[in-house]
Amino acid sequence: MSGNSFGKLFTVTTFGESHGLALGCIVDGCPPGLMLSEADLQRDLDRRRPGKSRHETQRREPDQVKILSGVFEGKTTGTPIGLLIENVDQRSKDYGNIARQFRPAHADYTYHHKYGFRDYRGGGRSSARETAMRVAAGGIAKKFLMDRYGIEIQGYLAQLGPIKGHRLDWAHRDQSLFFNPDPAIESELEKYMDALRKEGNSIGARINVIARHVPPGLGEPVFDRLDADIAHAMMSINAVKGVEIGAGFDAVTQKGTEHRDEMTLDGFLSNHAGGTLGGISSGQDILVSMALKPTSSLRIPGQSIDIDGEPVEVVTHGRHDPCVGIRATPIAEAMLALVLMDHLLRHRAQNADVTTSTPVITK
């Protein structure tokens, strides 16, 4: 229940630092009887893994996950599932400058003030490396949601700096270097990223995630609304600065007649709501969008101070993603899976007796 757990009934608790011995997590609350193997989790870990192309950090981490408990004869047992990923590529090096400097836009300054000192090796706990365990845990949720309820979750790069896509071609996304679903902009993205890397700079991004076939009824108002828990989940991902559900900030300028999703016997006529009404899923697609800030580690010098309060010039060398947003795609999918899984279990607890006569509208 301290800060490193997520979910009330499907609870994921993680540990691990960027350059420590290992990352790990415990998934508590997975229903028994789910077919599960390490390969099921490895697929998304491989999508998130660094070093798949020149546009990502060149750190070499195989991110091989081991299931240490909670699975027997190929099925989950209902007991906690322990997962472990050993860190392989923690280059032994001199951390001298980093140890004393507060890198701008990094968590160095706040960790130092919160805890009195910090594990400065590769950002320690504040590194996005921590999200590998989110992807592993999310993989369990994804499998349960699909196997038992047919719920499908997919994320994609919607915008990178000034470049926006306009098509949703999932097959292309799966072969894109950027989780980009629009073939028309792929080469533009490559060129932009190459120029950026040369410049030593970085760029922000927008990632969208969609969940399909979510049954109506998930969400526990008034505080644990489905949309509120999604916002929590997404904003807890490193570098995320904004979250939208459905129309999001476009709602500011919408009139009521425009925003409201009218209903007919054939279903909803639009989806400005993004799949939730009153914080409860409506059966429509869940539509989530988020903004990720540009990577903070830059080769271009920046002003800062050190732990003694002296002014310093900070330059980051080494292996960093010029756009952290890209690899956030499978992380965002995982977080949405965790939220839906948790709410599905909560719904089963409280509403096992509910039967309704109205036909569910799914369009």
Added chain:
Amino acid sequence: MSGNSFGKLFTVTTFGESHGLALGCIVDGCPPGLMLSEADLQRDLDRRRPGKSRHETQRREPDQVKILSGVFEGKTTGTPIGLLIENVDQRSKDYGNIARQFRPAHADYTYHHKYGFRDYRGGGRSSARETAMRVAAGGIAKKFLMDRYGIEIQGYLAQLGPIKGHRLDWAHRDQSLFFNPDPAIESELEKYMDALRKEGNSIGARINVIARHVPPGLGEPVFDRLDADIAHAMMSINAVKGVEIGAGFDAVTQKGTEHRDEMTLDGFLSNHAGGTLGGISSGQDILVSMALKPTSSLRIPGQSIDIDGEPVEVVTHGRHDPCVGIRATPIAEAMLALVLMDHLLRHRAQNADVTTSTPVITK
């Protein structure tokens, strides 16, 4: 721990329906010794109260809060604080149509599917009337934060439909009919709202909230990051569709050199981060922005279905805010206060022993 509680150490649990006997809440975890009276809470309740001008619903609710426990000789005792507001203006009327129809963009459809039936009187639990208790509870947090730590929280209307302000004049905000801090647009807002009311339509809005003098160190990564809990809090407010911290969605097109807030001995040179780094407060102002959808209750007919799956035309009569965003201002302030209060207590628990030598940068 079910869905109607917020906060881990400063825990607010609420109950109450729009047209039930009363609204109430329990605030558990308030430190002892805080001077507290009903008048302290009434001030913000009056700011949120309906019917203060022709631009708000004309429902007449005095929203007088009673403190039922947890305060003795004018001070909090450390035991749970029970708060109660009786509902006064629940017009006895025929709910016939509403009882059977699913109003578009309302929670009727999802409540019906989740629970099998619903309290349809005035929206029941899904009504924004529930937020009165958030404001009352938030008032306790606000007072503690100010009295003990000098933390100040202020919200304002940043945009209403197409109309944006450009100045932060707090004195004007306090006399504005719209929590609008820019005197230059006040009359434009009035005209817009009058036209809207005449039209029977509604409009979205953007609300911003700022917290000043927040000490560095609040936030519990990796999941209970300060920004993640703020996103949760804001998205749990009725009608909110998007949340931003600092640069928010502008970060999508920012380069790293633009976004990073460099530091000098005189402080941070900018605040794109919005006061949090790595999910922990930095001592800079906490900057939060949110989008609210237009009110769903419209006099202009809309298509829908009823609980028997028959097509219906829905028209809402009666008393509704044409822009729910406006009165959300004190609610957003309250929610930010609840988040900060909770994290302050969590920080005290874990970091009571921490002393740091670096001067804190507050600019």
Added chain:
Amino acid sequence: MSGNSFGKLFTVTTFGESHGLALGCIVDGCPPGLMLSEADLQRDLDRRRPGKSRHETQRREPDQVKILSGVFEGKTTGTPIGLLIENVDQRSKDYGNIARQFRPAHADYTYHHKYGFRDYRGGGRSSARETAMRVAAGGIAKKFLMDRYGIEIQGYLAQLGPIKGHRLDWAHRDQSLFFNPDPAIESELEKYMDALRKEGNSIGARINVIARHVPPGLGEPVFDRLDADIAHAMMSINAVKGVEIGAGFDAVTQKGTEHRDEMTLDGFLSNHAGGTLGGISSGQDILVSMALKPTSSLRIPGQSIDIDGEPVEVVTHGRHDPCVGIRATPIAEAMLALVLMDHLLRHRAQNADVTTSTPVITK
């Protein structure tokens, strides 16, 4: 999640002081569709109510409970249920001595040290008066458990000081002044209590509670075992100093061959386990026993100190139960109901898909 909430999915949060305006609670997580009225809750409140005979405190509290929310058209809606009991008989009097003295065996000393000051009127929050709300909330759980699952919960006085009963005659229990189920000892109890009252002294008691027809499978090892949560629940009742499940402390001298409950096709051959194995219900009766200390308020003077550290002689006047254990019977039933209810919902969440082929043994 602060200290005044109980249960993870069926969550009860209470407030209220002995001589404050009112007691109240919020029950969050009750499934929708349960038929519920105030009369359903009043029955157990009347069993707990003070002043039913000369053997109890003569404080006159009607303890009329009001349901303020969460029930519509006679059924629970799935939203939080607000309950309120107004305090009627808070005699206005001079609290002078009590305000400054630490009464032996009372919570005066510890509340003063924990919170820095205390609401001394009638013991404030530490008074057993608080348990009225547990009984009210437990009444909802009891009704759900019986209506939906046929689970029955009954408590009784097993021992009062040196006097033990030997029969379980539920009809007699219901008319006994002491929740005593053995008609043979009723008059002995009366005499003992009369003498005790004359003497100005008090006495301890043992209360047992049984739950029947509990389905196998409730309990969430390894920490939220069913027996562990029962121990938590019972020890949280004022004056309880010991809790046993099944054989309890008799297990210390039992050999394995004696303690183990062998199983045949006709069921278990004994119930030393008390209905749980490995922290999970087995389908056998849940057997709980608890020890309650003697009432701390005595007319016989005792030594203590006051808030200035001066020695004082404490004498308690006024209206007190000479045996707090007696009225604890419905409280213990209520707490067991809350535990079972919570675990039933947790089980539904996680094990909705489980089907087993083995016949359930219920004997």
Added chain:
Amino acid sequence: MSGNSFGKLFTVTTFGESHGLALGCIVDGCPPGLMLSEADLQRDLDRRRPGKSRHETQRREPDQVKILSGVFEGKTTGTPIGLLIENVDQRSKDYGNIARQFRPAHADYTYHHKYGFRDYRGGGRSSARETAMRVAAGGIAKKFLMDRYGIEIQGYLAQLGPIKGHRLDWAHRDQSLFFNPDPAIESELEKYMDALRKEGNSIGARINVIARHVPPGLGEPVFDRLDADIAHAMMSINAVKGVEIGAGFDAVTQKGTEHRDEMTLDGFLSNHAGGTLGGISSGQDILVSMALKPTSSLRIPGQSIDIDGEPVEVVTHGRHDPCVGIRATPIAEAMLALVLMDHLLRHRAQNADVTTSTPVITK
């Protein structure tokens, strides 16, 4: 928040089966700056480790704990601490019978019914092997409590079957084969255990734990009382069937004048309360006692049924403690440490501002 986490602010989450790859846990909420090494945890693990004498199971587990995260430069960083113990001695063998039979007094029957199937190897998750991680995590709490607050926690065997000790000689306890603090009964215990092993039977035990120098004020009424959380903690240990605080079940026959602990300027005159009043620590020693049932695995045949509902005769071969109570001593210490640690942090959160003038009585 699912069943394998303990503590609200100092949260321990465990995983691992008896014959799985490894046991592990995550300790979240440890304050930063605590000096901590694996050796600090190994000491108590060695006390709990099986196979130290012929009176314990002969399974050979070195129980070497690894710290995987949360410690940097010898100090805790405030981030989650991952701990791992690899299982070494899981003999590869034929589990044929065990896989299908429900051993009496074991959790086989209930796990099967709860989850639909079970990991039967060595009891799977229901094995007491799981408690190794409690001891490891408790070691962190113990060290913090001692280093920062001088709190000392010690457990001992108070009774084994019919044999009770009468002296508290801690030096003897540390060299005893049974955590027995009374040298006078050591050889009697040896003889009793030898006879028991020969017989193929097992025996129950009583374990006591004491915490000294606990500051007054710990505990969060009304549900998270210190005594209630202790009861929860102890009853969550495998085989525990009863828990007492202070006088415990002796309170049943005590009069008020006998039970109440009078206070003088020199301190409390007795400690029937066991160190808590109103659920809050008083500064006196915390006194806890618990009953453990006899080991369920016996060489003497017992009746049962199998998963097909057929009657079977169960005989357990192999390596088992004839008295599980003995090795429960360090586990009970660990659980008390976890409770006190959690409440200490909770107290710091809520009562950081409290100052009291009354001298604290510690005798």
